Amino acid sequence: MNIAFLYIAEAYQCYHGASIALELAARPGVNVVSYYNDPETPRHLERIRMAYGTPPVAYRRLRRSPPTRLMQSIRILGMFKEMVMRDNASELDQYDAIFTLEDTVASARRLGIRRPKLIYSPHGFGDRARGFDARAAAFDFVLVAGDKSATRLLKSGLVTAADHAVIGPVKLEVSARLRVQHRPFFKHQRPTVLYNAHKAPRLTSWHKFIEPMLGQFGRQTRFNLIVAPHVKMFRRRSVSVRSMWEARSTDTIIIDTSSDRLMDMTYADAADIYVGDVSGQVYEFLAVPRPCVFLNARGVQWRDDPNFAHWHLGDVVDDPKDLLSAIGSAPERHDFYRARQEIFAKASLGDRSAGAAERGADAILDFMGRSASVR
Template identity: 40%
Template sequence: MKIAFIYIAEPYQCYHAASVASALSVIPGCDVTEYYSFPETVQHLARIRKAMHAPAPPLRPLYRSWKTRLLKTAKRLDQERLRVLRENIGELNQYDVVVATEYTAGILKEMGLTRPRLVLLMHGAGDRYVNDDHLVRDFDLALLPGPKVEAYFLQNGIIRPGHYNVVGYPKFDVFEAIRHEEQPLFPNGKPFALYNPHYQRNLTSYSACMRTVLQGFRDQTLYNLVVAPHIKIFHKGFGVKAHLLERQASQDILVDTGSPAMLDMTYTSQAALYIGDVSSQVYEFLAEPRPCIFLNPGKLKWRDDPYFLHWTLGDVVEDPADIMPAVARAQARHALYRPLQEKLFRETFGTPLLGASQRAAQAISDFMKNQVSERRHAA
């Protein structure tokens, strides 16, 4: 059985799929090849395999025409991703299985993918509404992180029995291996808060709150601060936005606009306090329950909205002037939220927490064996 893993976006995808590709490659009869679009992906894959002492399947670049490369240069990454998929249909049609971590890959069949079974290995496990989750229906098999997503997808008719498995979150397996590389981030020994704004324009707190957060932490002595926005915030502007933010770094404020630590749970595992808006990284942070603050400068009507379920796990701040008072009382108020944090974390990722990579690999192998058996019976 020939299996292709495709990484069609930034290297964050590696931390969700690479461990599954390695686990699948050692199952007898499974021949795995990985394809990448972003050149930086190569280094991230190598780092993961080294940390996990895991086999590295053959790695190939996805074909990208000059028109596609031009779209990347212009930071039109959504259009570039679609062109990359279209330009590689012939290559991918040589395989029995194609595994992707992006909903976008669901359109491969419309583009002419005919032979392979299409498998979705979800990345992220947040509550935010995603306008292309309907594409999950186009996958032959969806591998889900936990019962929360399973219930949502079933309720909305996005998945059907026999074509999905709840396997957990492979990224935790990767982190368990990589965490041994951790070094203290600040020499002064103080705990740090993590500010992790999302990129989506109508939901992010980045523009409205960044200045207040930076100045507020300069004016207090309890915490250091790590500013690690979603990497897609920096897609536009030809690096200007990243450069201006990096200039705000100081001895007590670490600004990260693109290092591996943004992707591998370094910050979410070590922070004493999470400040954010709608990023699913808050659920990774809650592997160890800790205080959270959510920023809602747009005054969205979020209560009783399932897409903002995580905002029930900490204080929600609408006025930027109230951010630092919320920071000051966060530890004292954490006891109010901890039981629900623990409950939603279990519902998001299930149990056991580790071993998802092997479960996902076995689910793919078993699914394909069943497909072969069904074809034989049909014949």
């Protein structure tokens, strides 16, 4: 059986799927090739492989036609994923299955990729509708971490009982393998606040809150602050822009726009209080229940909106002037939210026992076996 793992987007998605590729590659009769679009991807794949101690595996850069190369050279415009898929359609069509973490691959049939089974594992654990897009229905098999995602996909008619599996949080397992002892991030031992802003232009709290936040934290002595926005927020920005932000770090504030720590849960593990908006990374943080504060930068009516369900797991701040007060109160108010955090984290992350990648590989092979038997 030949399976292509298709990393068509940025390298951060490796942490959600590469361990499944390693597990499949160790199974008899299974050949796995990892295709990538982002040139940074092999370094991350190797980082994960070495953490698992497995033999080398095949990586292959996706072919890019001259028009695709030209468009990708304009970095701010993105990865041009569909163009890349079209450039590689004939080669990818030779596989028995394609595994992806990116819903763009839903267009594979339209681009001429008809032979392989399409297997999709949505990256992340969040509540936003973006994670439950109608494109999920285009896949032959879907892997999700927890019952929350499975239930929502089932209710939307995007999957059936037979064409999905719940396997647990692959990224948490990978991050645990990668975990290393870092020297203390700060000179002063104080509670650490993690600010994790999402990249979504219409929902991010960054533009409204970052400057007041830096000002307030710069004038206090109670907390340290890690500013760790979604890795894609600055990915398409110039080195000079990223360096300008990181240069504003101090003895009590870290601003990180590009390091591996934005992807591997280093900061989530190190923090005591989470501050954020709509990122599903809150559930990575809540693998261990801790105080949270959420930022409503756009006056969203969120209370009955399932896309903001996680905002019921901590106090919500609308005005930057109330931010530091809410953070200061968060530890003593945590008892009010702890039980709900545990329930939501269980539904989102699923089975946290060892073996998420193994369960994913088992589910894929079971599905492929069932598919072969009905041909």
